[in-house]
Amino acid sequence: MSSYFIYGDIGGTKTLLRTMVSDKDKTEPCYEWRYDSQAYADFNEILADFLDKTGMNKTNRYPTSACFGIAGPIVSQRAKLTNLPWLMDASALATEFSIPKVKLINDFEAVAIGIERLSRNDLATLQWGVADAQAMRVVLGAGTGMGVAWLHWQGDRYIPLPTEGGHIEFAPTTSLQMELLDYLMKKFDHVSVERILSGPGLTNIFNFLQNDSTRFPGIVVNELKEDSGAIITKLAFEQKHPIAQQALELFVEIYGAYAGNLALLGLCRGGVYIAGGIAPRIIDTLMKGSFMHAFCNKGRYTGMMSEIPVHVIMNPQVGLLGAGLEAQRLISNCT
Structure with a gap:
């Protein structure tokens, strides 16, 4: 059975989101979109738009997990972004968007994880x-x-x-x-x-x-x-x-x-x-x-x-790669 997961690199300037499908030993990207972070009042607006664009809120391709690399400190899976007036809460995101497992990580934690995916x-x-x-x-x-x-x-x-x-x-x-x-x-x-x-x-x-x-x-x-x-x-x-x-x-x-x-x-x-x-x-x-x-x-x-x-x-997408790897690891804890 295929599993879908969402991951993103969220910074003070831009937010890049991607969704992928994992089927047995094969993982493939499905959709990617870049947002101007400053143009949105909060991250929920961006995620709602992304799910709408991908059709995930209208089909049975519900995401199993999500991981977001964030430019700011994470405390108890809640984050106040350093250069944006956003407050992100993993539990609230999971509830609002019906995603079983949501994890927030520091943006440079995501970059660090992504190093192993670099050539x-x-x-x-x-x-x-x-x-x-x-x-x-x-x-x-x-x-x-x-x-x-x-x-x-x-x-x-x-x-x-x-x-x-x-x-x-x-x-x-x-x-x-x-x-x-x-x-x-x-x-x-x-x-x-x-x-x-x-x-x-x-x-x-x-x-x-x-x-x-x-x-x-x-x-x-x-x-x-x-x-x-x-x-x-x-x-x-x-x-x-x-x-x-x-x-x-x-x-x-x-x-x-x-x-x-x-x-x-x-x-x-x-x-x-x-x-x-x-x-x-x-x-x-x-x-x-x-x-x-x-x-x-x-x-x-x-x-x-x-x-x-x-x-x-x-590679400008190293943080995104790291968040994707962490979201993929979360799948095994959700199935």
Whole structure:
């Protein structure tokens, strides 16, 4: 008998939903739809529309399970999204939409799970290192926010440990970064890593650099809006805009140091995986060397850091793949 399951990647910018059918040893996708998250008052509206589009609310193809990767912390299977005014409750969703098993997972927990579904072609390697089988891994990524998840080996597979590591304090390592921290402390009560390593964070860096007219005399740019990361990367790559170029260089330098801190904290000899929407768009800059220099620059542990594999995830659907794998695992608990 065929089983249908729904899974999704839910973020502050977009929501991507997919349904698949599992029949014996064969699993195939049935339907997929992308939504603008900001255009909906809550997730229930999106799920209702998705079920209507797939016809699942009109036929006997009722979903057996559902798993959703969410940009925010999960507490008792309830989640308040970090960058959206949505409150999601797994039990309420299961009741309203008659789905026997619904599970909410952190978006970077979903990314972490999805790594095992990636091929070599889905990765761009910054440092091959020497991978230690079954050792700790860490996944991090800048997008609308900064997500972080650990992966530890348990039994016969890696188990994800979701975190809110993007909200720890920013630790500057150069005089320019200290000036950046001082600038941001005047704007925010708490200067987290996410205030810098995200789309809005790249905008903060750009506005900081142009705030001092002596840095780039004769160049005048109006202060950019909160999340103008895409505009800045376009200015840097296509127009060779000096402020945008330096903003991107500073962003990458801080990104590398932060990734190195996480790798050192978890002794992640199993590998570091850079996810999120920004990294693939700036892969050429990440490859130039400043990211890895900052990553490895850990004093007495520099040698060890040079042995840790570092990869950039180029597949934008890795979180969706992870949520799908978890939804598929739920089926065995529902039948």
